[in-house]
Amino acid sequence: MKITFEDLLELLPDTPIARLANDLPEKIAHGLSEQRWANLKKWIPEVENLPDFGDVDFDLNAHDLAIGKTHPISEEQRDALRHQLKSFMPWRKGPFSVMGIDIDTEWRSDWKWDRVSPHISPLKYRYVLDVGCGSGYHCWRMAGEGASMVVGIEPSPLSNMQYWSIRHFIGANNVYMLPLTLEEVPANVAGFDTVFSMGVLYHRRSPIDHLYQLKACMKQGSELVLETLVVNAPEGTDPLGYSLVPEDRYAQMRNVWFLPTVETLTHWMQRVGFKDIKVVDVDQTSLEEQRTTEWMNYQSLKDFLDPDDINKTAEGYQAPTRATFVARL
Numbered sequence: 001m002k003i004t005f006e007d008l009l010e011l012l013p014d015t016p017i018a019r020l021a022n023d024l025p026e027k028i029a030h031g032l033s034e035q036r037w038a039n040l041k042k043w044i045p046e047v048e049n050l051p052d053f054g055d056v057d058f059d060l061n062a063h064d065l066a067i068g069k070t071h072p073i074s075e076e077q078r079d080a081l082r083h084q085l086k087s088f089m090p091w092r093k094g095p096f097s098v099m100g101i102d103i104d105t106e107w108r109s110d111w112k113w114d115r116v117s118p119h120i121s122p123l124k125y126r127y128v129l130d131v132g133c134g135s136g137y138h139c140w141r142m143a144g145e146g147a148s149m150v151v152g153i154e155p156s157p158l159s160n161m162q163y164w165s166i167r168h169f170i171g172a173n174n175v176y177m178l179p180l181t182l183e184e185v186p187a188n189v190a191g192f193d194t195v196f197s198m199g200v201l202y203h204r205r206s207p208i209d210h211l212y213q214l215k216a217c218m219k220q221g222s223e224l225v226l227e228t229l230v231v232n233a234p235e236g237t238d239p240l241g242y243s244l245v246p247e248d249r250y251a252q253m254r255n256v257w258f259l260p261t262v263e264t265l266t267h268w269m270q271r272v273g274f275k276d277i278k279v280v281d282v283d284q285t286s287l288e289e290q291r292t293t294e295w296m297n298y299q300s301l302k303d304f305l306d307p308d309d310i311n312k313t314a315e316g317y318q319a320p321t322r323a324t325f326v327a328r329l
Contacts, residue, residue: 001168002048003032008176015149016191016219017127023186024178031179037157046087047164051077053099058170060144063110064097067169073099088162090296093134096166106296108289109137112198112227116324119280121223123147126193129217131182132200136163139175152177153185182213190216194223199322201228207258211272218329224274230282230323231259239263244317251304251313251320262323274327281324284311
């Protein structure tokens with residue numbers, strides 16, 4: 001299977017998100033430039049040389065997509081495929097099951113979907129944007145809910161290769177991933193019915209600008225699903241207006257900038273113009289949801305927490321707690 005975006009480019013002019021096509025070939029070329037990302041020289045051939053097993057069964061509503069569950073292949077074929085899929089390690093977002101191979105990812109992203117999905121508007125017939133979509137796991141689940149089109153944007157070249165390796169077996173199924181940042185999306189696309197930003201806000205140096213950029217992708221009356229790290233205000237501090245800016249690292253991550261309280265983030269969203277804002281879930285990340293596995297064999301959450309108190313990060317801050325907000329434009 002050749003990595004190509006021709007199908008999406010042909011579809012976009014007849015959709016409510018036609019503006020997304022502005023300068024898209026040039027942006028894709030930049031996002032997947034082998035001059036910028038040397039590893040693409042080995043990853044792209046690995047994707048394009050994945051074996052063709054013909055039409056395989058899959059279930060986009062299954063927690064692991066259940067790809068090829070009933071499709072017989074030999075153990076030799078399975079071993080060779082496992083070796084190819086492992087060339088795209090570390091696999092962080094999933095899980096996936098591909099031709100009898102269980103890709104046990106660092107994150108149990110299916111748990112997040114189970115927490116979020118009951119609280120959002122039905123996705124059937126909607127145009128959906130997933131910002132910072134990682135491997136595209138949630139995009140496939142959104143398609144399983146009947147979305148007309150799901151567009152994921154993700155600048156990581158490895159995550160893009162993971163998406164293409166899954167797409168190789170099940171086809172596009174109205175799911176498309178672009179190697180872009182949100183800043184590279186044309187201004188005022190203003191056509192998506194639902195926009196997801198999950199696990200992105202705290203990585204942005206300007207969270208208010210991020211909210212405005214999300215808003216610019218949405219049409220009037222559409223829905224925003226925002227999930228991010230939050231903190232409690234220190235005792236005696238008014239939670240409205242409080243936001244933690246880590247001194248250096250947070251849970252060993254350098255690129256964490258603002259961790260607001262629920263009240264502060266609600267206020268930010270109101271100021272930007274969102275309404276009917278609801279906090280539908282607040283959940284402290286568990287050691288079972290984010291962990292080291294055979295498919296992501298680097299340090300994970302356990303290594304980033306205080307060894308004597310898992311309710312604190314290694315730096316002494318409140319342990320990662322994620323809140324999900326649903327709002328309308």
